[in-house]
Amino acid sequence: MTSLKGTRITWLGHATVLVQTAKGTNILIDPFIQHNPKYPKGFALPENIHFILLTHGHGDHISDAVPVAKKHKSNVVAIYELAAFVGQQGAESTTGMNIGGTVQLEDVAVTMVEAKHSSGVDGKDGTQYAGVAAGFVLTIADGPVLYHAGDTTVFSDMKLIKELYRPEIAMLPIGGFYTMGPKEAALAAHFLEPKAILPIHFGTFPPLTGTPEQLESFLKGSIEIIKIAPGQSI
DSSP states (O other), X not given: OOOOTTXXXXXXXXXXXXXXXXXXXXXXXXOOOTTOTTSOTTOXXXXXXXXXXXXXXXXXXXXXXXXXXXXXXXXXXXXXXXHHHHHHTTOSEEEEEOTTOEEEETTEEEXXXXXXXXXXXXXXXXXXXXXXXXXXXXXXXXXXXXXXXXXXXXXXXXXXXXXXXXXXXXXXXXXXXXXXXXXXXXXXXXXXXXXXXXXXXXXXXXXXOOOHHHHHHHHTTSSEEOOOOTTOBX
C-alpha cells in the first residue's frame, strides 16, 4: 500500500471516517455515532474536530453532524443546500459548496465530486430537498490523496476522478441494497485504480450484506483491500 506519510485514517463503522493529517488537521466524514450499531464502543473523538464533511442528507450520514459541530466548533462542509440545513439546525460554521468545487481546509484541498444516490433531510415538514449526493477527494499537502465515495453505485465517470485526482486510497461502499455491492465496487476499483480500498457502508444493518471478502474475490488480488474493524486505523 502507498505510504500515508503521517496521515491517519480511522474507520468508525458505516460510512463514518476520521482523517488526521500529519500537520494536525482532523476531518470527520459523515458522522453517524449515537445510533450507529457499528460505532466502536468507548471510542473518543479527538479534542479538536476542525472540519466535518457530509456527502448527503440521509440520517445515517448526518445525524451527529450538528452535535459534533457544536461541541468541537467544527466547520461543516457540504453541498450548498445541505450546509444551509445544518446551519438552520444549529451548526455555527458551515461551508456550502457544489460538485466540481474545491475548498482549502488548512493543509487539505477538498474537492466535491459526483455520486449516484438520492439525498434528502428529515425536516419539520417531512423530507425536504438537500441538494444532491456527492463524494469527496481529499488532497493532503505532503500526504496521500484520499477518495470517500459517499453513497453511490459505480458510474463510468469514476474514470474522470482517476484522471483528475489519482486517489491512492478509495473508501467505497460495498454493502449493496442502498449502494453498490461488491461486484459493482470491484468495477469502480478498476475505474479508479487506487493503491488500496477501504470498504465502508456494509454490515451495519441486515440489508447491507456485501463483504470485503466478496470484493476481494472479484478483484482477485489486483488491488489491496484494507480489512480493519471499526475503531481501527491505518
